Amino acid sequence: MKTLYDAGAHVGYARTRRHPTSAPFLYSTKDRTDIFNLEETEKRLAAAATYAASLAQAGKTLLFVGGKHEATSSVKSGAESAGLPFVAGRWIGGTLTNFKIIRKRIDRMEKLMKDRESGELEKYTKKERLMIDREIEELQGRFGGIASLRDLPAAMFIVDTRHEKTAVEEANQLRIPVIGLSSSDCDFSKVQFPIPANDTSVKSIALIVEAIANAYQSGKRAPAAK
Numbered sequence: 543m544k545t546l547y548d549a550g551a552h553v554g555y556a557r558t559r560r561h562p563t564s565a566p567f568l569y570s571t572k573d574r575t576d577i578f579n580l581e582e583t584e585k586r587l588a589a590a591a592t593y594a595a596s597l598a599q600a601g602k603t604l605l606f607v608g609g610k611h612e613a614t615s616s617v618k619s620g621a622e623s624a625g626l627p628f629v630a631g632r633w634i635g636g637t638l639t640n641f642k643i644i645r646k647r648i649d650r651m652e653k654l655m656k657d658r659e660s661g662e663l664e665k666y667t668k669k670e671r672l673m674i675d676r677e678i679e680e681l682q683g684r685f686g687g688i689a690s691l692r693d694l695p696a697a698m699f700i701v702d703t704r705h706e707k708t709a710v711e712e713a714n715q716l717r718i719p720v721i722g723l724s725s726s727d728c729d730f731s732k733v734q735f736p737i738p739a740n741d742t743s744v745k746s747i748a749l750i751v752e753a754i755a756n757a758y759q760s761g762k763r764a765p766a767a768k
Contacts, residue, residue: 543580546587551739551746552578554726561704563730567738576726583739587750590699590721590735591757597696598624598761604721604754605691607709608701608747609633616748617701618687620755624762627695628687629709638712641694648689651681697721699754702741704728723750 546552554560554568554576567586569579597604606628608617614630621628629637637644654674657663663671698713700706703722710732713720722733725741740746 543584545749546580546583546739546746549740549745549749550743551583551749552580553740553743554578559727561727561729564724564726564728564738567730567736568726578726578738578740583737586735587737587739587753590737591753593697593719593735594699594721594754594757595761595764598758599764600696602696603627603691603693604758605629605688605695605698606751606755607633607698607706608751610702610705612742612744613701613747613751616744616751620751621687624755624758626755626758627689627691630687631683633706633709634684635708636712637688637709638694638716638718644685644688645692647681648685648691651678651685652689654678654681694718699723699751700733701747701751702728703733705741721754723747 557571557574557576560576567578567582569577571577594604604626606617606621606626608614609629609631617628618630655678658678663674666674694716695718697719698709699721700709701723703710703724704727710720714732719734721735721737723737723739723741724730724733730736737750739750
């Protein structure tokens with residue numbers, strides 16, 4: 543709890559921005575700012591971490607998502623440390639609900655990159671190769687983090703479920719469980735494993751992301767259940 547407190551995880555948004563579903567996770571309001579009950583945060587984080595570990599133990603994929611600037615670095619590094627796919631930028635609508643189309647774009651990106659590495663693109667003019675390089679760069683920017691995703695993820699870990707509303711809606715539509723770092727302005731009813739805490743502080747985000755990434759890694763190291 544002290545670690546959570548030191549990271550500022552207890553600080554929510556102004557009371558005027560409070561979503562009604564966040565009320566059970568709040569301790570009080572100080573200077574018109576909602577304060578989370580860190581005992582509840584600690585309990586929910588532990589539950590989310592246990593779930594993340596169980597996914598790893600079962601060989602299932604957890605997709606990390608966090609596109610706002612406070613979260614991108616932590617989301618990318620956390621996912622990479624656990625060998626997981628991630629979206630650390632703008633969520634492309636249909637990433638889940640139109641996954642077959644998205645996968646085709648990823649396949650094209652991988653083919654172009656392979657052709658470039660093998661020298662297959664040498665048959666094109668300099669201008670054509672430049673255009674292909676630009677296409678590769680654009681595709682990498684959009685889909686590079688989910689290139690390893692061959693099918694829909696078993697679950698998602700989302701930083702700021704309000705900011706990533708479209709990702710949450712797609713997950714709910716497809717009944718994909720969501721682990722969500724959610725502040726007091728978020729709709730907790732749409733998150734199966736909520737972690738009520740500050741989703742704006744870089745320190746708070748980094749702490750929660752690291753906890754989930756570490757839990758997944760520990761699950762990979764654990765022996766499979768018989």
